[in-house]
Amino acid sequence: MLALSIAVSAVGAAVAVPLAAQGTGAAVASTAKAAFGSWGVDLGARDTAVRPGDDFERYVNGHWIDTTPIEADRPNAGTFYDLRENVQGQIKGIITQAPAGTQYGALYASFMDEARLETLGLKPLMADLAVVRAIKDKTAFARHMGGTMGRFGNSLIGFDVMPDTVDPTINVLGVGQSGLGLPERDYYLNPRFKPQLDAYTAYVERTLKAIGYADPAAGAKTILAFETQIAKRSWDIASRRDLDKLNNPMSSAELAAYAPGLDWGALFAGAHIAPQKRMIVGEKTAVRDLAALYGETPLATLKLWQMFHIANQASPYLNKAMVDSQFEYTKTLSGVQQIRPRWKRGVDLVNGSLGEMVGQTYVAKYFTPQAKAKMEVLVANLKLAMGDRIRANSWMSAPTKAAALDKLSRMDVMVGYPDKWRSYVGLKIVAGDLYGNVQRAGAFNAAYYMADLGQKVDRKKWAMSPQTVNAYNGGLENKIVFPAAILQPPFFDLNADDAVNYGAIGAVIGHEISHGFDDQGRKIDATGAVRDWWTAEDGKRFEAEAKAFGAQYAAFEVLPGVFINPDLTMGENIADFAGVQVALDAYRRSLNGQAAPALDGVSGDQRFFLAYAQVWRAKRREDALRNQVATDPHSPSRYRILGPLRNVEAWYTAFGVQPADKMFIAPEKRVKIW
Structure with missing residues (x-):
């Protein structure tokens, strides 16, 4: 963006x-x-x-x-990283001293209740997978992709809210490329990353097997072939920091005409975004080519790709088998030897979901x-x-x-x-419902940021x-x-x-x-x-x-x-x-x-x-x-x-x-x- x-x-x-x-x-x-x-x-x-x-x-x-x-659960060591570890310990103290009924106390408690997560297994995931399985056509799938903003799932196109490049006092919509599972396009295209690509492929296969897909090996090949096509059409990371290339104003109608193949109206509707008179399209040719790729790709492939990404993004909040399977892949990106302690992962979740709420206490104390x-x-x-x-x-x-x-x-x-601190009033955190808590927090925060669309920029x-x-x-x-x-x-x-x-x-x-x-x-x-x-x-x-x-x-x-x-x-x-x-x-x-x-x-x-x-x-x-x-x-x-x-x-x-x-x-x- x-x-x-x-x-x-x-x-x-x-x-x-x-x-x-x-x-x-x-x-x-x-x-x-x-x-x-x-x-x-x-x-x-x-x-x-x-x-x-x-x-x-x-x-x-x-x-x-x-x-x-370098500690076994860390990819690095150093003064900067030591400070992060120290702050994480400080935040743990704040969270664990909070009553379980508070929003961040309840969220942390739901993450730390491993016994309940083992009992639930993959049950929390099944409703979301069923929604994807029931999609009948690409218009409905485009609407579903738009609805993944703040929820589990992936989209070929990402949205953001940003100051207008001509009038920076007003927020407009930013539109850009998305869709990859590996960190960057080079992981698909550069032979140097073959070990990581192989580990990712094996992880996709394990995940498809876990969710009950009939032929997980073939399914993994299908998903990797699709994501490789996404990578080929995506801009490299250096080009994505060039303002001259990224500043491409369009209306919704102009974007739909420029990038056929994707039902843009359905995508925007899924994200609850009204037609825009002016937005900024970032990776212009990639957005066009990804829309064309969408038009060429069978619905069955899109649905399989989406089900994997829902399961992948949900894995940290499911049972130990799913957590361990994901770590077996992600450790190849960082070289770490063991997964971080659960409490650290829980602190990260609370920080990411309720950052300024925790921040108020942190500032007062430290x-x-x-x-x-x-x-x-x-x-x-x-x-x-x-x-x-x-x-x-x-x-x-x-x-x-x-x-x-x-x-x-x-x-x-x-x-x-x-x-001025932001409010989290209206965010429902339920004891014992980690999966739902993460989904609700993601949707709540996405709505908070998207509410700025069309509004004056608040630089504070x-x-x-x-x-x-x-x-x-x-x-x-x-x-x-x-x-x-x-x-x-x-x-x-x-x-x-x-x-x-x-x-x-x-x-x-x-x-x-x-x-x-x-x-x-x-x-x-x-x-x-x-x-x-x-x-x-x-x-x-x-x-x-x-x-x-x-x-x-x-x-x-x-x-x-x-x-x-x-x-x-x-x-x-x-x-x-x-x-x-x-x-x-x-x-x-x-x-x-x-x-x-x-x-x-x-x-x-x-x-x-x-x-x-x-x-x-x-x-x-x-x-x-x-x-x-x-x-x-x-x-x-x-x-x-x-x-x-x-x-x-x-x-x-x-x-x-x-x-x-x-x-x-x-x-x-x-x-x-x-």
């Missing part, structure tokens, strides 16, 4: 307020001890046998990498006013630093600079939690709950959001040295701000409208630097024969690069002209870069890495350290990097974007 809610995966103009004015001091936040080391960085994690300029990731994190195992106030100071300094970078930019003309500064000044910043609404360890740039809404859960060590620590906070959460803030000016954000103006507000000459100069930057990432070999896709990761790579530079400027600004003292023999700039690399301390299983490279616009953590820093002049100075060092790039070849 074209929502462009660009998120960190790890992670008007105001007067700059130095952190010292908040009682932090210029060097150490307080007399209390930081969570990592004495001032915010775990120096024991380093491998000091490695030169910083040869491999900065290993220099900062090498000992940790060598000595830290997010302090002091943290919010200090974050607002950090953000103010980062915005000022970004403004300085724009004004000093050598390749940007005066008109483009003025428009960029206008966009920056109008960028909303939201910290911790939304100003959040796309993440406060307990999410992440952050995002709202793209068409020109806002940046930092949930409470990410505002903890190692990203943010009230007791850490200022250089550490700027190198960690400061770089995340800078990252999110800069998304407004990356290869796609540059196509969105200060109001959120999609238009090219750069001069042609500015665009050419930017694209030349971006191309050179992308070439550096294209050379990174993540696994043998597996390289980073620079087109897919370009926006996130540029944001990482800009985030580091803007955060360093803001840190230096916060010193008010004073020199930062050395702590344990480590200078202020060194502490900044150490903190940045510490945030991205991570290791992943090979299958998880393959999945990330194929599906994620963020580069793997190692290259979020190496890629930006080898282009940052201050890093060379801070660590005395020399031409003989492996990360060294000649000054004239270092990219200069921001």
Whole structure:
């Protein structure tokens, strides 16, 4: 979809307020001890046998990498993932202390009642399968596909609600490709993913057997052949982040004429969507070709495909045999050795279904006013630093600079939690009815989001709950959001040295701000409208630097024969690069002209870069890495350290990097974007 809610995966103009004015001091936040080391960085994690300029990731994190195992139920390990685990434990406490009669207490209890799920077996699933079996024609099937929004089942076409690309104050319908079971089209088409494709095929066969299909092996071949045809018609993931390609306004009538083969009226009716005078079609040719594929595909194939996906999506909420069968397949995507404890899966369900309800308690218990106030100071300094970078930019003309500064000044910043909490009144959670609870919660939340269609855009609404360890740039809404859960060590620590906070959460803030000016954000103006507000000459100069930057990432070999896709990761790579530079400027600004003292023999700039690399301390299983490279616009953590820093002049100075060092790039070849 074209929502462009660009998120960190790890992670008007105001007067700059130095952190010292908040009682932090210029060097150490307080007399209390930081969570990592004495001032915010775990120096024991380093491998000091490695030169910083040869491999900065290993220099900062090498000992940790060598000595830290990946838990059997996790695809990765690292500071970011440890924080997620910690937050999950905090949420478990909130949920389990709630009375069973509350909505999230009842939902969690229904998930944890394994004995009842074993007794029920597949009985809860049968009514939904019977509905599909009873479908008589493709018009009825199209209506059924539309009705799967928020419920178990799949559709060749997905819907979303998004700000209009011309008038971003009004919400319109977004329409795009859908229909696959594997994570991305390459899993069907690239021989590299044959093990995952084989595991998926076997899983489809097991599922069809479980629901009583007469010839599950033949049925699995039919479904895989159909999904392979879907994959061939689908856009690749890099093309799906290009705003110029995704911005295709149409009316309902125009879409039906452009993409025959599918009864669009029935599909929209199933989703309770009235005919639209204007909507945005994302993957235009894919939508057309998928509609044609629908017209060519026998109804029996469509029904079999739908029954599998209903069972697949319902499996986590059924008996142990279905849960284990699904895990046997999904573990090939991540390389994990055992399924996560049930309580963690239950917490995820409650978080996904009742996010802001849980978030209210989470914020009251774990997010302090002091943290919010200090974050607002950090953000103010980062915005000022970004403004300085724009004004000093050598390749940007005066008109483009003025428009960029206008966009920056109008960028909303939201910290911790939304100003207004959403209501869950009307959502019925029934004790002992896990399957029904999940269906009702999905439908309730889908209706909540679809209710915005045709209404004014409410920029105060959040796309993440406060307990999410992440952050995002709202793209068409020109806002940046930092949930409470990410505002903890190692990203943010009230007791850490200022250089550490700027190198960690400061770089995340800078990252999110800069998304407004990356290869796609540059196509969105200060109001959120999609238009090219750069001069042609500015665009050419930017694209030349971006191309050179992308070439550096294209050379990174993540696994043998597996390289980073620079087109897919370009926006996130540029944001990482800009985030580091803007955060360093803001840190230096916060010193008010004073020199930062050395702590344990480590200078202020060194502490900044150490903190940045510490945030991205991570290791992943090979299958998880393959999945990330194929599906994620963020580069793997190692290259979020190496890629930006080898282009940052201050890093060379801070660590005395020399031409003989492996990360060294000649000054004239270092990219200069921001």
